Amino acid sequence: MADDTPTVFVLFGSTGDLAKRMVLPAFFELAHRDLLPARWRLIGNGRGQRTDDEFRDHVKDALDEFGTGTDNDTWRTFAENLRFAGGGFTADDPGALPDVIDEVRNDDDFDGDDVQLVHYIALPPATFTDYTRALGEHGLAEGSRVVYEKPFGTSQKAFEQLDAAVHEVFDEQQVYRIDHFLGKESTQNLHILRFANGMFAGLWNREHVEQVQIDVPETLDIDDRAEFYDATGAVLDMLVTHLFQVAAEVAMEPPISLGADDLQSARESVIAAFRPIDTDEVVLGQYRGYRETEGIADDSTTDTYVAARMWVDTDRWRDVPFVMRTGKMLGASAQRVTLVFRRPDDGPIKHLPANGAALTFDLSGDGAIDVTLTVKKPGPGEDLTVGHLELPLETVATSDGGGLSPYSRLLYDVLDGDRSLFTRPDGLAHVWEVAAPLLDNPPAIAPYEAGSMGPGAADDLAAPVGWFTTTS
Ligand SMILES: NC(=O)C1=CN([C@@H]2O[C@H](COP(=O)(O)OP(=O)(O)OC[C@H]3O[C@@H](n4cnc5c(N)ncnc54)[C@H](OP(=O)(O)O)[C@@H]3O)[C@@H](O)[C@H]2O)C=CC1
Numbered sequence: 001m002a003d004d005t006p007t008v009f010v011l012f013g014s015t016g017d018l019a020k021r022m023v024l025p026a027f028f029e030l031a032h033r034d035l036l037p038a039r040w041r042l043i044g045n046g047r048g049q050r051t052d053d054e055f056r057d058h059v060k061d062a063l064d065e066f067g068t069g070t071d072n073d074t075w076r077t078f079a080e081n082l083r084f085a086g087g088g089f090t091a092d093d094p095g096a097l098p099d100v101i102d103e104v105r106n107d108d109d110f111d112g113d114d115v116q117l118v119h120y121i122a123l124p125p126a127t128f129t130d131y132t133r134a135l136g137e138h139g140l141a142e143g144s145r146v147v148y149e150k151p152f153g154t155s156q157k158a159f160e161q162l163d164a165a166v167h168e169v170f171d172e173q174q175v176y177r178i179d180h181f182l183g184k185e186s187t188q189n190l191h192i193l194r195f196a197n198g199m200f201a202g203l204w205n206r207e208h209v210e211q212v213q214i215d216v217p218e219t220l221d222i223d224d225r226a227e228f229y230d231a232t233g234a235v236l237d238m239l240v241t242h243l244f245q246v247a248a249e250v251a252m253e254p255p256i257s258l259g260a261d262d263l264q265s266a267r268e269s270v271i272a273a274f275r276p277i278d279t280d281e282v283v284l285g286q287y288r289g290y291r292e293t294e295g296i297a298d299d300s301t302t303d304t305y306v307a308a309r310m311w312v313d314t315d316r317w318r319d320v321p322f323v324m325r326t327g328k329m330l331g332a333s334a335q336r337v338t339l340v341f342r343r344p345d346d347g348p349i350k351h352l353p354a355n356g357a358a359l360t361f362d363l364s365g366d367g368a369i370d371v372t373l374t375v376k377k378p379g380p381g382e383d384l385t386v387g388h389l390e391l392p393l394e395t396v397a398t399s400d401g402g403g404l405s406p407y408s409r410l411l412y413d414v415l416d417g418d419r420s421l422f423t424r425p426d427g428l429a430h431v432w433e434v435a436a437p438l439l440d441n442p443p444a445i446a447p448y449e450a451g452s453m454g455p456g457a458a459d460d461l462a463a464p465v466g467w468f469t470t471t472s
């Protein structure tokens with residue numbers, strides 16, 4: 001652990017879905033990998049009352065179901081560091097939290113030393129402002145770090161209001177807005193591979209790249225969070241959040257360094273160059289059967305699919321389409337970012353196969369990088385074929401335990417005070433400007449069959465490349 005300051009981590013929403021699926025398992029993974037500060041406590045917060053032991057049981061169940069299990073020595077030490085502070089937390093009534101924090105500060109092993117407070121707001125978004133104000137009101141903001149779950153705003157206006165409320169209480173340097181796609185190993189390789197390998201850095205521009213694709217089809221349904229999904233839809237859930245941030249990772253100009261501020265600044269500032277979306281270049285869809293899902297209105301017009309073509313108005317990317325697609329209940333799952341390279345204009349080979357040169361980042365799981373190349377077909381003659389060089393990132397030698405899941409990586413960075421993989425308000429302000437034409441005036445929703453790859457109209461957006469796969 002780079003920063004070993006004793007740390008008190010307050011998990012608001014500790015009884016909720018995200019906490020059990022992601023945050024608690026991620027925290028445990030850091031403990032298991034010995035990546036937490038030597039002295040730490042995690043205080044779960046909630047509106048109800050639980051004893052510390054009841055909370056420990058809750059965490060144990062979460063780790064057994066969604067983490068790596070608790071049948072190990074890590075769990076025994078981990079459990080001792082868990083506390084619960086119930087009774088909610090509002091500006092008027094802070095419940096038990098301040099007292100529990102004081103008790104922890106005075107524990108023998110903290111011994112009154114300064115502690116780093118980290119607040120993780122894993123609560124429904126409508127509560128973000130109230131909890132922020134309550135942190136200020138009860139003197140828990142000063143010197144602390146605060147992590148906000150997504151979405152950080154759902155429209156330009158909602159974003160501006162939340163941003164103002166947050167900055168009334170916190171300095172920007174204290175704020176960590178999560179977008180877990182930025183914590184994926186392969187997403188980080190978008191800048192590492194590019195800037196560490198001159199051969200790729202030289203290709204990263206309009207002269208060599210014909211099209212950029214960010215393609216995240218999902219076979220997943222929305223049954224277990226119908227209410228959330230119906231109020232959100234694919235544009236807000238995925239496009240203007242994860243896919244835009246990944247697009248910014250591709251599009252960014254070289255930062256001055258890979259230091260936290262420089263990297264964050266390069267990624268977030270290029271969003272200002274994204275051209276506001278033209279709704280003629282967007283296809284929205286909804287799978288047949290969506291409205292029959294329990295909790296979804298019979299006449300719901302929520303988008304479960306979006307494909308969009310976007311443009312980045314910088315000298316590097318002018319006229320290169322950035323094509324994005326994501327949706328639920330599709331025929332395949334993938335998380336691919338592909339730079340499809342132009343064919344050589346002149347040269348001795350006149351008949352090159354389509355899409356014969358590309359660089360693909362597979363963001364799913366442990367991640368992988370795939371280089372598509374046109375090569376000679378083995379055998380007589382000089383026929384050409386397309387082959388792939390694949391580098392699964394799990395096979396890259398490590399001496400310290402390998403990749404971290406995105407939430408673990410981002411939590412580690414919060415504990416380490418590194419904001420490079422978190423979003424910034426200037427970037428988010430531009431996100432809402434770019435998205436405004438689509439949010440204000442969405443095109444009609446096209447139905448699609450579950451198990452298909454979405455509305456056929458979206459294929460035109462990706463022409464002439466088509467939706468790229470590394471198996472074609
Ligand atoms: N779930 C997921 O897969 C993902 C969630 N997120 C984001 O994470 C955050 C949390 O999501 P999730 O865990 O699903 O949410 P939940 O609906 O499970 O809520 C989390 C906890 O917040 C408390 N809570 C609920 N409503 C209120 C309220 N009105 N006022 C105060 N506290 C309340 C409850 O705890 P108690 O009753 O103990 O007070 C609840 O257990 C959201 O911002 C969501 O957008 C992001 C990505 C994925």
Ligand SMILES: O=C1O[C@H](COP(=O)(O)O)[C@@H](O)[C@H](O)[C@H]1O
Pocket residue numbers: 218220237
């Ligand atoms: O934030 C979200 O991301 C998931 C996809 O993320 P991953 O963990 O599978 O990489 C998406 O399914 C979900 O709708 C969205 O809310």
